[in-house]
Amino acid sequence: MNLLTAVLAAPLIGFLGALTIPRKLPESSRWWALVASLLTFVDSLLLVFRFDRGQGGEQFAIDIPWIASPDIHFAISVNGVSLWLIVLSTFLTPLCVLISWRSIQNRVKEFFAFLLLLEFGLIGVFLAQDLFLFYVFWEISLVPMYFLIGIWGHERRIYAAVKFFLYTMAGSVLMLVAIIYLYNRTQTFSYPAILDMLSSGRLSFTAGQQMLLFLAFFVAFAIKVPLFPLHTWLPDAHVEAPSAGSVMLASVMLKMGTYGIFHFCLPLFPSAARDCAPWIAVLAIIGIIYGALVAMVQPNMKKLVAYSSVSHLGFVVLGIFSFTQMGLDGAVYQMLNHGISTGALFAIVGLLYERRHSLAIEDYGGVATAAPWLSTAFLITTLASIGLPMLNNFVGEFLVLQGTALANYQWTIYASIGVILSACYMLWLYQRVFYGEAGAEVRSHIPDLNLREWAAVLPLIAMMVWMGVYSQSFLPPVSKVTARVLEQTQVNVPFRVEVPHMGRPVRSGFSALPHVEAANAR
Numbered sequence: 198m199n200l201l202t203a204v205l206a207a208p209l210i211g212f213l214g215a216l217t218i219p220r221k222l223p224e225s226s227r228w229w230a231l232v233a234s235l236l237t238f239v240d241s242l243l244l245v246f247r248f249d250r251g252q253g254g255e256q257f258a259i260d261i262p263w264i265a266s267p268d269i270h271f272a273i274s275v276n277g278v279s280l281w282l283i284v285l286s287t288f289l290t291p292l293c294v295l296i297s298w299r300s301i302q303n304r305v306k307e308f309f310a311f312l313l314l315l316e317f318g319l320i321g322v323f324l325a326q327d328l329f330l331f332y333v334f335w336e337i338s339l340v341p342m343y344f345l346i347g348i349w350g351h352e353r354r355i356y357a358a359v360k361f362f363l364y365t366m367a368g369s370v371l372m373l374v375a376i377i378y379l380y381n382r383t384q385t386f387s388y389p390a391i392l393d394m395l396s397s398g399r400l401s402f403t404a405g406q407q408m409l410l411f412l413a414f415f416v417a418f419a420i421k422v423p424l425f426p427l428h429t430w431l432p433d434a435h436v437e438a439p440s441a442g443s444v445m446l447a448s449v450m451l452k453m454g455t456y457g458i459f460h461f462c463l464p465l466f467p468s469a470a471r472d473c474a475p476w477i478a479v480l481a482i483i484g485i486i487y488g489a490l491v492a493m494v495q496p497n498m499k500k501l502v503a504y505s506s507v508s509h510l511g512f513v514v515l516g517i518f519s520f521t522q523m524g525l526d527g528a529v530y531q532m533l534n535h536g537i538s539t540g541a542l543f544a545i546v547g548l549l550y551e552r553r554h555s556l557a558i559e560d561y562g563g564v565a566t567a568a569p570w571l572s573t574a575f576l577i578t579t580l581a582s583i584g585l586p587m588l589n590n591f592v593g594e595f596l597v598l599q600g601t602a603l604a605n606y607q608w609t610i611y612a613s614i615g616v617i618l619s620a621c622y623m624l625w626l627y628q629r630v631f632y633g634e635a636g637a638e639v640r641s642h643i644p645d646l647n648l649r650e651w652a653a654v655l656p657l658i659a660m661m662v663w664m665g666v667y668s669q670s671f672l673p674p675v676s677k678v679t680a681r682v683l684e685q686t687q688v689n690v691p692f693r694v695e696v697p698h699m700g701r702p703v704r705s706g707f708s709a710l711p712h713v714e715a716a717n718a719r
Contacts (some may be wrong), residue, residue, distance in 0.1 A: 200244055201257040201273055204283065205324060207237040208290070208317040215310035223305035227298055230309035234291040237316065241264060246413070253677030255326065256390070257589035263330075270388055270685040273324040276362055277674025278529050282323045282456060285536045286449045288656070290316045291442045293441035295653040296544050300551045301349060301353070303609040308349055311341035312441060319449050322524060323456065328376045328387040332369070335453065339365055342446060355678050357430075363619065364430040368417035375413035392464055392685070407703040409467035414462050415477075421454030424477075424514055425484035428507045435503035440547025443499065447506050448540035455513045459529070459682065463517070474518040476574035478601075481518070482611045483509035487619035497556045498549070500541045505582065508615050509535050510591075515612055516597035520686065524600025525679035531593030533671065534581075535665060538590055541578040548650055549630075552643045558626065563635025568645040572631045576655050581661040589664035606638055630693040632653065 210231025218226050249256060263271045275283065293312060301308045318338030325331035339362060347358035351671035376386070381393055383400060393401035402410065420427045431451075435443050463470050483640065488508030495501040509531070516528030548571065549564070550556055564570035581588035584595075593614060602609040664671065 199257060199259055200240065200247060201259060201275060204237065204244055204287070205317070205320055205429060206238045207233065207240055208313045208320065211237070212313040212317060213308050214227065215306060215313060218306055218616070220306050223302075226306040226309050227294065227691075230313060231291055231294045233313055233715060234287070235317065236600055238284075238287040238291060241284045242272070244275065245280065245468060245664075246276075248275070248674065250277070250674050250677075253681050254278065254442065258326070260387075262328075263327075265479045267329075267380060267386070268384065269329045270327045271330060272326040272331075273321075274326050274581070275324060277678040278456070278459065278676060278678075279323040281447070281529075281533055283320055283525075284451055285452075285533055286316055286319045286323070288660075289448050289536070289540055290654045292540075292544065293378055293444050296444070296547055297439065297441045298649055304348060308345070308439075309706040311344050314349065315341040315345070316444060319445075319453070322453050326384045326388050328379065328388055328391075332373060332376060335369060335372075338450065342442065342450065345442040346434060346438045349439040349442070350378070352437070353505065354437045356690065357433040360430045361434045364420050368420040371413040372417035372618075375410050376412065387594075388461075394464070398683070404600065407466045407469045410474070411462055411466035414465070415458065415473070418454040418457035418462065419578070422451060422510050422514060423454070425466065425487055425507065425511070426479050428484065431507065432500045435506075435543070436497060436499045438571065440543060440550070443543040443547065444540045447503075447543055448536035451506065451510060452536065453515070455510065455528070455532055455701045458514070459517055459525070462694070463682055464685040470518070470686060471520065471578045474520065477518050478515055478605070478608055481511040481514040482506065482608060482615075484607060485515070485612050485615035486618065486704065489615050489622060493618065493622040495622075496558055498546045498626065499543070499556050501558075502539060502546060505542075505619065506535070506539055508619060509539065509582075512594055512597045512612065515601055515608065519597075519601045519604040519608075520683065521600040522679060522683060523596050523603065524572055524675065526676055526684065527593050527596025527598075527600055529675045530664075530668065530672060531590070531597060534589040534593040537657055537660045537664065538578060538588075541574075541654065541661070544653060544657065545575045545578060547645070548646070558629050561630040561639060562633040563631070563639050564643055565631040566635040567640050567643045570645050571643075574658060575631065575648065576627060577658050579623045579659065581665070583623050584714040586615055587662070590610075591665060592668045620656060662696070 211230065212577065214233065215226060215229055218229060258274035260272040262269050263269045290312065315338060318334050321334030321485050322331065322338060327335050343362045346361060347354055350357060379391060380386055383394060385391065391400065422430050436444060438446060485508050488504045488511065492501045492504035492508065495504060513528045513531050516524040516531065516617050553560060581590050584590040598609050598612060601612065
């Protein structure tokens with residue numbers, strides 16, 4: 198069996214196996230989900246070890262005819278970006294099983310089955326090289342998340358689940374229309390074949406056609422990111438979802454949107470992407486500042502972290518549409534960083550909710566007295582989230598801001614406000630929850646981390662430190678893919694470097710080259 202097939206099949210087999218376990222054996226369901234998710238993670242690590250980092254293209258490709266008419270193939274492969282997103286998915290799933298071990302007491306079998314099905318759909322999204330197959334996996338991933346929120350969520354779970362589903366489906370319909378149009382023009386759903394047609398000149402679009410197709414894909418992905426002003430479904434979904442649902446939603450599902458923009462919108466519609474870059478960058482900056490300001494006034498811990506995601510993912514979108522090597526590298530790295538740090542925030546908030554049964558910040562205070570190790574874990578995660586040097590978010594945000602500065606220095610100035618605001622709302626959250634005098638409710642209901650919880654939290658903290666001090670263990674494969682995407686999007690449009698230099702602006706040129714030296718060489 199091809200290693201890629203093993204990574205994709207393992208969670209599906211785990212899902213089918215989970216369905217056969219009797220409901221009266223909930224402990225068996227928990228252990229089965231843990232073992233199945235750990236085996237999937239091991240398979241993904243083997244994929245990393247066998248991945249050729251010196252190659253920038255797709256690897257481990259499988260292309261099997263699936264449906265004769267229309268011509269649909271089961272086509273999957275992995276590159277230096279999708280590789281790490283797959284590892285992120287497989288890394289977080291067993292941790293979600295651990296944090297849900299005791300908090301999920303009803304319909305245990307179904308909960309863990311849906312969690313494994315969600316992992317299957319997410320991995321498929323990052324592997325698919327056939328547009329129809331990509332759409333199938335995109336829709337598959339919605340179903341388990343809808344049920345995770347709607348069945349195991351909190352008081353307004355039905356409202357949040359329906360809102361999540363309707364928002365995403367609305368964007369998906371637009372993407373499906375664009376996919377069908379591409380098939381009618383090319384008679385294939387093969388993504389590599391369509392790119393080859395574009396590069397050879399056998400397929401071309403008018404400016405209007407390319408703009409409409411770009412917007413159809415972009416809106417679907419922007420809703421999933423979510424990009425301002427399409428973000429309103431996210432806080433409701435996070436607040437109502439169970440802890441594992443919040444972790445997978447924030448850490449992996451939102452990356453479906455940013456990955457889609459990077460992997461499909463830019464290479465397929467380069468001229469439209471560059472034409473739209475200024476207003477998309479403005480929306481990203483608004484999201485960065487708006488998300489941070491709204492997070493600052495939230496009385497609910499989960500809603501605060503949810504709005505912080507709107508802010509942090511604005512950096513990812515900004516980096517993508519900087520069209521610079523540094524910006525794209527930083528955007529991809531920030532996808533991974535956000536998955537680790539925000540996943541850890543939701544996991545620890547979930548542990549607090551499991552103890553205190555409240556998400557209201559005012560119901561806490563003095564937790565550091567009752568649970569010093571839990572407080573330490575949350576502090577490290579907080580510092581990572583605000584971009585402290587030596588922790589992971591610093592690297593991603595620095596690369597995004599540096600790359601954006603090469604394209605438009607004013608964008609960098611405005612986006613940097615979000616970095617300052619993130620420190621404000623996260624440190625203020627930490628002060629209110631963990632400092633002060635511990636009340637009787639806190640002392641009696643919030644014990645420190647146990648062994649199972651340590652097993653869920655420690656790997657996340659280790660990754661924050663590793664990705665902060667040794668980013669080169671992740672970035673080289675990413676850089677090869679981002680360089681290829683920049684080459685595919687190279688069109689004759691102005692590349693402006695608006696930075697004062699000795700009282701005069703640096704000369705502008707026409708370039709899609711990733712390095713400022715190349716731009717300034719003019």
